[in-house]
Amino acid sequence: MPPLPIPTLQILDLLATAVFAISGSLVAAGARQTMVTFAFFAVATGVGGGTVRDLFIGAPVFWIANPVPLVVCLGAALVVWCTPRGWWAERALEWFDAIGICAYGVYGAAKALEYGVPALPSAVMGVITACLGGIFRDVLAGVPSIVIRPEIYVTAVAAGSGSFVILLSLGVPAAIAAMVAFALAFVVRALAITRGLALPHYER
Amino acid sequence: MPPLPIPTLQILDLLATAVFAISGSLVAAGARQTMVTFAFFAVATGVGGGTVRDLFIGAPVFWIANPVPLVVCLGAALVVWCTPRGWWAERALEWFDAIGICAYGVYGAAKALEYGVPALPSAVMGVITACLGGIFRDVLAGVPSIVIRPEIYVTAVAAGSGSFVILLSLGVPAAIAAMVAFALAFVVRALAITRGLALPHYER
Amino acid sequence: MPPLPIPTLQILDLLATAVFAISGSLVAAGARQTMVTFAFFAVATGVGGGTVRDLFIGAPVFWIANPVPLVVCLGAALVVWCTPRGWWAERALEWFDAIGICAYGVYGAAKALEYGVPALPSAVMGVITACLGGIFRDVLAGVPSIVIRPEIYVTAVAAGSGSFVILLSLGVPAAIAAMVAFALAFVVRALAITRGLALPHYER
Secondary structure (H helix, E strand, O other): OOOOOHHHHHHHHHHHHHHHHHHHHHHHHHOOOOHHHHHHHHHHHHHHHHHHHHHHHOOOOHHHHOOHHHHHHHHHHHHHHHOOHHHOOHHHHHHHHHHHHHHHHHHHHHHHHHOOOOHHHHHHHHHHHHHHHHHHHHHHHOOOOHHHOOEOOHHHHHHHHHHHHHHHHOOOOHHHHHHHHHHHHHHHHHHHHHHOOEOOOOOO | OOOOOHHHHHHHHHHHHHHHHHHHHHHHHHOOOOHHHHHHHHHHHHHHHHHHHHHHHOOOOHHHHOOHHHHHHHHHHHHHHHOOHHHOOHHHHHHHHHHHHHHHHHHHHHHHHHOOOOHHHHHHHHHHHHHHHHHHHHHHHOOOOHHHOOEOOHHHHHHHHHHHHHHHHOOOOHHHHHHHHHHHHHHHHHHHHHHOOEOOOOOO | OOOOOHHHHHHHHHHHHHHHHHHHHHHHHHOOOOHHHHHHHHHHHHHHHHHHHHHHHOOOOHHHHOOHHHHHHHHHHHHHHOOOHHHOOHHHHHHHHHHHHHHHHHHHHHHHHHOOOOHHHHHHHHHHHHHHHHHHHHHHHOOOOHHHOOEOOHHHHHHHHHHHHHHHHOOOOHHHHHHHHHHHHHHHHHHHHHHOOEOOOOOO
């Protein structure tokens, strides 16, 4: 695979980690928990998905050799701890989360391809990277997981990681494929947020 | 270890993956979910146990390098999505599931032994391969897990993977050991299905 | 890192495994489960935390090559199965558990450092080693996890693994650092058990 614009990806990666860590910390805040629980939820949500991706594709776990993502998660927990909960507008967070999952979906697929994973499992790795942190957060908090909510969420990520893999296999340069795939995922997710776009339910 | 009849094992392996993926998809169908949730439950249930086994024994995750199991899972989700739920007779599924867990128990132990894992942990790997996918399905769906139901289920798998490891260590050829162990596990599980065979409960 | 007093650590390690396995088995006993469920909870609680640590730091999973911890877990399940539940005084178990988590916190951080992991992730590995087995037990049993209880628990482990890493980086010999860190963690946890020491809650 031709190299992606790495600095852009790394910034998106850390931004997504921070957004997920904040969403985990806010669950702890909602339950009136302690600082240690804030940190635990921030780390599980922030790096959970990428950790599973790295284990599956045989890569060294990304936050073990390089502690920056861990510092970002613990910093996010501290910031949420020190601020009133009302400051964190739910709508704003939803949009940051949309940026985060779309970036993670493309980034996760790109990293899997770099490790020689075939196209279909690579697209799945994008979905795992973007969605598993939120699932860990929900299971630990005992609330219904994002995967069983009707609104389009996982689907937007799958559209992004899937189209990225397809565009690359059609010979599109990586940077362009990444931007197109990110934009597609983001538009799908934005329609879900603003218009309630949802998938049909099983009715048989 | 002398080689197992690989083609037979591979067919059993894919059959078990398909059965587990169907049982995962049916949970999504019961909750009137969307196609994406069907796919998610199909993959988690279908390849979950073998994935954990591979991570534990240090093998490459089996569906990363070879996408066939993933295609089987996604295909199973699509088939369930396209058919009325009434078509899937619970009794028939229970018997397919019985074949699946017994095959997976022996196959998981055999793969662990091939990777140089000692006898006892190899038998445990058989249990993990067969049972963890169903546990993921149940935890994600928020229903009581198979491990805490009274009916004999995990025990049948343990009888199969344990007897396989013991027979091999007694010098029985691998193909015969696999068939005897599979038959033993299947008879135990069949008695649980038809006669309600159950283990004693703790009463102290 | 200079070598730790390995035999002492290994004994503490197996003691902690046994205590965790007993606490897992007692959950199965409380639910009037079968011997197989006892074994399942004993193994998940006893070796769960160390397993995740080993996967994260890229070490071979400790109970795969050497079956002793598995034998300890299965033995603990059998002992609990054969004894009346009233024999297991909750208070005594709480103290054994305190020894277990403090030993595991230091041991987990030490093992991570040995594998070349930087200081901050190594301290986190100590927390994961000590706390994840109990989290698995609670999630499988469907009860609120230790991480969201107010009493100081995870914090004591973090104090131990964090101070161990800091002392080593200040040049303190490993054996002394391990003893001081263990003692600090144990004192914090003991104050939580005897005086109800707790962290402040989020109140904003």
